[in-house]
Amino acid sequence: MINKKSREELKLMRHAGGVVALVHKAMKEAVTAGISTFELDEIASRVIKENKCTPTFLGYNGFPGCICTSINDEVVHGIPSKDRILKEGDIVSIDVGATYRGLVGDSAWTYPVGKISEEYEKLLKITELALFNGIDKMRPDNVLDDISGAVEDTALGAASNIPKELQGKKYGIVRQYGGHGVGRNMHEDPFLFNYRVKNNTKIKAGYVIAIEPMINLGVDEVVVSAVDNWCVSTADNKASAHFEHTVAATDDGPLILTALE
Ligand code: MG
Numbered sequence: 316m317i318n319k320k321s322r323e324e325l326k327l328m329r330h331a332g333g334v335v336a337l338v339h340k341a342m343k344e345a346v347t348a349g350i351s352t353f354e355l356d357e358i359a360s361r362v363i364k365e366n367k368c369t370p371t372f373l374g375y376n377g378f379p380g381c382i383c384t385s386i387n388d389e390v391v392h393g394i395p396s397k398d399r400i401l402k403e404g405d406i407v408s409i410d411v412g413a414t415y416r417g418l419v420g421d422s423a424w425t426y427p428v429g430k431i432s433e434e435y436e437k438l439l440k441i442t443e444l445a446l447f448n449g450i451d452k453m454r455p456d457n458v459l460d461d462i463s464g465a466v467e468d469t470a471l472g473a474a475s476n477i478p479k480e481l482q483g484k485k486y487g488i489v490r491q492y493g494g495h496g497v498g499r500n501m502h503e504d505p506f507l508f509n510y511r512v513k514n515n516t517k518i519k520a521g522y523v524i525a526i527e528p529m530i531n532l533g534v535d536e537v538v539v540s541a542v543d544n545w546c547v548s549t550a551d552n553k554a555s556a557h558f559e560h561t562v563a564a565t566d567d568g569p570l571i572l573t574a575l576e
């Protein structure tokens with residue numbers, strides 16, 4: 316069942332989301348060659364706690380970090396570690412959740428480490444565009460498949476607003492993971508695919524969904540690490556990007572709850 320959020324709940328989620336945005340602001344500054352993903356986790360933890368929130372991910376199904384840090388071919392759920400040092404030319408996806416008075420904000424961004432290849436740059440741009448094309452469909456009386464279709468079209472080069480320099484390539488779309496309702500729990504109904512599945516569930520004002528395209532340079536397929544049982548990587552070891560916002564549908568249009576306040 317998809318639950319509608321009250322005005323009061325949306326206010327609290329806006330606060331949680333604003334803190335998530337502050338973490339991303341700190342991550343953007345901190346991501347440089349030579350820093351470990353453990354150090355990034357420490358910074359995120361500090362920002363979340365200084366702002367009277369709790370790190371949603373820490374302890375979730377036993378997850379050991381406040382953020383997920385997934386480098387290059389890693390898609391999602393990478394565990395922060397002192398042994399994982401960022402290098403010039405890497406890309407790192409950082410996923411953050413913060414809980415404020417029981418309500419959750421969830422947002423991910425992929426950051427370049429120094430100068431990255433043109434191929435990586437385009438992957439980041441197309442995935443960010445897929446997110447915003449999806450967000451634009453988060454309106455009452457649209458259906459869930461409108462969001463999924465907008466993401467799919469962007470990844471496959473079929474969206475009408477793809478800039479010229481990004482045209483002409485079809486990207487892989489991660490199938491096993493996707494967006495989700497969010498509120499008093501990090502993962503609520505509905506599950507949101509990043510490609511069309513003929514889901515004609517109508518979007519209503521008060522629905523909140525974390526929209527999160529995961530787009531690959533190569534194939535769609537991904538594998539879960541046999542070492543830690545968390546980290547998800549692409550099956551062909553080509554790079555992947557992940558952009559996510561928590562978004563409310565309102566009568567005035569989509570409202571991004573994880574933007575800076
Ligand atoms: Mg997330």
Ligand code: MG
Pocket residue numbers: 421422494495525527559
């Ligand atoms: Mg999420």
